[in-house]
Amino acid sequence: xxxxxxxxxxxxxxxxxxxxxxxxxxxxxxxxxxxxxxxxxxxxxxxxxxxxxxxxxxxxxxxxxxxxxxxxxxxxxxxxxxxxxxxxxxxxxxxxxxxxxxxxxxxxxxxxxxxxxxxxxxxxxxxxxxxxxxxxxxxxxxxxxxxxxxxxxxxxxxxxxxxxxxxxxxxxxxxxxxxxxxxxxxxxxxxxxxxxxxxxxxxxxxxxxxxxxxxxxxxxxxxxxxx
Amino acid sequence: xxxxxxxxxxxxxxxxxxxxxxxxxxxxxxxxxxxxxxxxxxxxxxxxxxxxxxxxxxxxxxxxxxxxxxxxxxxxxxxxxxxxxxxxxxxxxxxxxxxxxxxxxxxxxxxxxxxxxxxxxxxxxxxxxxxxxxxxxxxxxxxxxxxxxxxxxxxxxxxxxxxxxxxxxxxxxxxxxxxxxxxxxxxxxxxxxxxxxxxxxxxxxxxxxxxxxxxxxxxxxxxxxxxxxxxxxxxxxxxx
Ligand SMILES: Nc1ncnc2c1ncn2[C@@H]1O[C@H](COP(=O)(O)OP(=O)(O)O)[C@@H](O)[C@H]1O
Ligand SMILES: [Mg+2]
Numbered sequence: 327x328x329x330x331x332x333x334x335x336x337x338x339x340x341x342x343x344x345x346x347x348x349x350x351x352x353x354x355x356x357x358x359x360x361x362x363x364x365x366x367x368x369x370x371x372x373x374x375x376x377x378x379x380x381x382x383x384x385x386x387x388x389x390x391x392x393x394x395x396x397x398x399x400x401x402x403x404x405x406x407x408x409x410x411x412x413x414x415x416x417x418x419x420x421x422x423x424x425x426x427x428x429x430x431x432x433x434x435x436x437x438x439x440x441x442x443x444x445x446x447x448x449x450x451x452x453x454x455x456x457x458x459x460x461x462x463x464x465x466x467x468x469x470x471x472x473x474x475x476x477x478x479x480x481x482x483x484x485x486x487x488x489x490x491x492x493x494x495x496x497x498x499x500x501x502x503x504x505x506x507x508x509x510x511x512x513x514x515x516x517x518x519x520x521x522x523x524x525x526x527x528x529x530x531x532x533x534x535x536x537x538x539x540x541x542x543x544x545x546x547x548x549x550x551x552x553x
Numbered sequence: 554x555x556x557x558x559x560x561x562x563x564x565x566x567x568x569x570x571x572x573x574x575x576x577x578x579x580x581x582x583x584x585x586x587x588x589x590x591x592x593x594x595x596x597x598x599x600x601x602x603x604x605x606x607x608x609x610x611x612x613x614x615x616x617x618x619x620x621x622x623x624x625x626x627x628x629x630x631x632x633x634x635x636x637x638x639x640x641x642x643x644x645x646x647x648x649x650x651x652x653x654x655x656x657x658x659x660x661x662x663x664x665x666x667x668x669x670x671x672x673x674x675x676x677x678x679x680x681x682x683x684x685x686x687x688x689x690x691x692x693x694x695x696x697x698x699x700x701x702x703x704x705x706x707x708x709x710x711x712x713x714x715x716x717x718x719x720x721x722x723x724x725x726x727x728x729x730x731x732x733x734x735x736x737x738x739x740x741x742x743x744x745x746x747x748x749x750x751x752x753x754x755x756x757x758x759x760x761x762x763x764x765x766x767x768x769x770x771x772x773x774x775x776x777x778x779x780x781x782x783x784x785x786x787x788x789x790x791x792x793x
Contacts, residue, residue, distance in 0.1 A: 455634075456634075460654040461658050
């Protein structure tokens with residue numbers, strides 16, 4: 327019994343207290359959350375434009391958006407991150423977090439595109455016909471009738487995408503960005519304790535995703551109130 | 554008022570309309586009957602270019618629709634449409650459903666549009682439903698709101714595609730009554746329906762669609778369809 331307590335208190339001491347190592351976790355979490363936030367903004371805006379391009383009747387837009395989405399979804403995000411970092415943005419003076427935000431945003435945009443498109447297509451096609459028969463143009467019908475209904479389908483999927491994004495940013499360490507996961511790695515390197523830092527890291531991710539999932543549930547209930 | 558000349562429409566290999574010709578006069582009420590899949594909806598949807606014909610011409614007030622595709626949004630304002638599935642906008646109240654198009658497309662102020670909407674709601678017998686969302690209405694009520702929504706644009710022609718087919722039997726009457734009233738007020742109407750009672754009482758003419766054409770029709774002055782052809786008789790025997 328005593329030895330278990332000793333092991334635990336040692337683990338806490340070496341992984342969190344000594345040299346104020348908990349600060350590494352706090353800062354790492356800060357980086358992970360910022361990265362997720364900026365990527366989510368870039369991804370949402372990009373995804374919206376890609377979705378409109380894919381739904382567009384202008385063939386070249388539709389083709390380009392389709393190719394983009396297929397390439398992004400068909401390659402590992404970690405490879406995209408490294409390519410963007412070294413080949414494209416590594417030579418510029420942008421801070422690493424900006425580079426990573428762009429990389430994750432470009433990736434997320436492809437997924438957001440598909441969920442926005444799915445959300446729009448899920449709106450009954452009689453809605454577009456009714457709007458057109460009243461004399462609305464295609465874009466007016468989209469703006470007044472289709473998108474407001476699609477948002478109900480899209481928002482929950484979007485929050486879910488942000489949860490996925492938070493977990494995906496765990497590979498930011500590949501470009502030496504000190505996110506939460508890398509904080510665990512750094513501490514492991516100092517304590518030679520393989521388990522504790524990563525169990526702590528996992529617990530922190532789980533805590534955040536649980537909060538987001540709970541918010542998602544609330545959001546879904548709110549959206550269905552008017553049904 | 555509407556003239557249709559040699560209208561053709563295919564979906565892939567499926568030839569649905571194979572040369573429809575007809576003229577519909579102002580204030581005329583034309584009922585279209587025919588078996589499921591005979592192209593009634595396709596014909597109606599061509600009349601406001603929700604489907605684009607492959608061949609032929611459609612004139613409304615002498616203006617060729619196909620030559621004025623650029624102006625189609627404006628031309629569609631003249632042609633109201635009522636759908637089998639109502640297609641009310643579920644995220645808007647009844648009032649918003651009715652006023653959206655007049656405000657955005659006709660430049661009416663909100664209060665003008667709402668005043669007009671209240672008149673229309675009285676007309677269709679739903680003056681107290683303005684604040685409701687469509688999902689809280691019965692089928693018959695939804696369809697009457699859909700009629701009011703179309704009327705809010707002051708159309709010259711109203712197209713009805715099986716407006717009572719999705720309704721419980723006890724609600725059919727309330728919708729047909731509104732349509733009858735509209736016909737009495739002199740609205741030009743094209744109505745796809747299986748309600749033969751309505752077709753006979755209100756319709757000036759009954760068209761029977763089959764084989765991609767207007768196979769048979771009852772004459773303008775005579776309100777009964779007097780089936781001249783065997784196919785028409787068979788169909789009527791089935792629906793009556
Ligand atoms: N958008 C479409 N694409 C392919 N086929 C269609 C489409 N719309 C209608 N059809 C087909 O055309 C035929 C006529 O349909 P429709 O005009 O809806 O008939 P009705 O209204 O008389 O029942 C049917 O066989 C139907 O399946
Ligand atoms: Mg039909």
